[in-house]
Amino acid sequence: MELRICHLYPDLLNLYGDRGNLLTLKQRCQWRGIDCTITPISLGDPFAASDYDLVFMGGGQDYEQNLLYEDLIEQKGDAIRAAVEDGLVFLCICGGYQLMGRYYEEQDGHRIDGLGAIDVRTIGRPDRLIGNTIHEAAWLSGQGSDPVLVGFENHSGRTYLGPGVRPLAKVRKGGGNNGDDQTEGAIYKNAYCTYSHGSFLPKNPAMADHLIETALKRRYPEFEELLPLDDQLAENARKYLVNCNC
């Protein structure tokens, strides 16, 4: 059994330790004897959705995000929109999340089109939402997992969800999507988006396993569930963030 991951623009979108998410997906597969390949796809590379079970897109610095913009929208846009509709698993963080949406409105009102793969829009603000976060994803407890998601956010864009898009979680601490409506992140079909860096997946193993499991079930219909792992170290790090008041 194998999990094929596509890492979009790893040389351009690589902020705040986002690669930790990939290390986590890969290790959690390998610890269970599941093969895992990570294919970097960047400027000029063709993106063929059928080659992958999971697509990861992180956040980038403004300069780098501007460099990839045309390639993403013009060259890969159609394939990504179709893949999201088709139920391919995506994890998009921060800048990657914003790019998946309909548009980013800069402070002067100028709108930059996003991929439009997910019905969210983002409005730029001068002040940033920065700090440790705690969010609650009730749907995870429905699967028998701890619903708490911990992370670190650092963004100036405020994102608002359209109808048909569910929030990833409810804000317990931090700004979340926009600082107003207590929502954090977005879920549309199998595309998951969040503002959490930190990295996101190492300290949220239930979320990591949910992504792996969803991706494997889609590829191997007979696949049932992942073997449990000892996550005591992740639990310690989570506990610290939940209790630290920091």
Added chain:
Amino acid sequence: MAGLFRSRLTLPERARASLAIQTGRALTFLLRRLGRGATALPGKAALVVDPLLLKRLTAGRTVYLVTGTNGKTTTVRILCSILESLGTPVITNPSGANLDSGLTTTLLDHLPLLRQKTTGENDVAIVFEIDEAFFAKLAVSLGPSICVVTNFFRDQLDRYGELAHTRDLIAKGLADSSARVVLCADDSLCASLARGREDQCLFFGLDQAAMQSGPSGAVTESAFCTFCGTRYQYQAHAYGHLGHFTCPDCGFTRPQPDLSFAPAAPDPREQQATSGENSESQTLLFHYHGETIRAELAIPGLHNGYNASAALLAAIAGGQAFAPAADVLGQARAAFGRMERFQVDGREVCLILVKNPVGMDRALDYVSHATDFGAAMLLLNANDPDGRDVSWIWDVDFETHLLPGPLGVSGIRAADMALRLNYAGKPATELDVEPDALALFDRQLALCPSGTCLYILPNYTAMLDLRASLVRRYHLREFWRKGG
């Protein structure tokens, strides 16, 4: 007060500046009597009385400013050592006191030196370490003669924002300056600062022959041209994104270094004289305009070769001759907590400050090659000076240089570090996670066979805390002060 101000002041200006100085001095005196260290407050008060005081005190003097993301403190330390060894008295700021208030306090603490009426080589030099974020403002008010930009590596982004932005801030500080600018040739972001001010700039870099040929497998930082956005091609690389880069589109390329360096095999006689201290020093060959000098540097690591080159070139830019300046390099010692060594019970202890991914990668590379490796501990804090975001540990390539044996982990965010090391392949059973750093120190030291070294890799406030505990316990003050 003759000699204190080098620029011409009107009587009211002089009176105001004098009053400001007296205010600051009085506060310093008072704070010391109260047993308090005085770093910011006296300068702050003096600047309220005369906002131009810093400018007035530095006008007409040789001022060196050192900025960049990594290696500032070590570069300042080496530069001061070179200047002092050559007979130039130096005033420098304590690391951390690098706002205008702290700089003013530093100058107020050295009024007798500033009053001296010497000129030429024996005139006092001012060497300030400046935080990237404050460089633009301070470069304008200090009117430096020489500015050194060490490099641009990813730092805690919750403090400074994006790297390109940090570069632009420094460019702003240089915009109206007539200073000589010392830049790293191998760092594309740093070298790009020379655009439009080529005549002012001098470059240091690693000999291309000493680099590894071809591109690095892991260039993720600044991989795209600062000017046109095309992906750089690398003929050779050093570490991180440092190397011989060329933009295939606009032609922006690594400038030819004025001063280059290469690691060399140690001189056999030198080696004998310092036997057993191999990992503490390195031999470097420096080339400057056709001349080559071999020098020992008591601070190991390729990145410190860069720092030494930056300092040496700054001294040259400040008027020192190449050969004598290179000859005294050997007298420089590691700065506070940066590759600092001492002995306890027949074992060595080495403190290596690590603040960001490239710093940690360098430290791991060094420690994993150390012949005297005994044990290691990593300390991760997340106080404001460290940056509250610890995600950067996921950008570190722990996988490539996974240290052997049981690792000690401490600091406020020890749990995050333990998790990171576990994902890098270290089993939980080989991680000793202990909130009490000093207790962990004892356990890790006990693991070190006699004659080996305990390597400690803390970030900033974790280093300050543990270092203070060790100084108290082992009465190390004298030893450390000897270093500088």
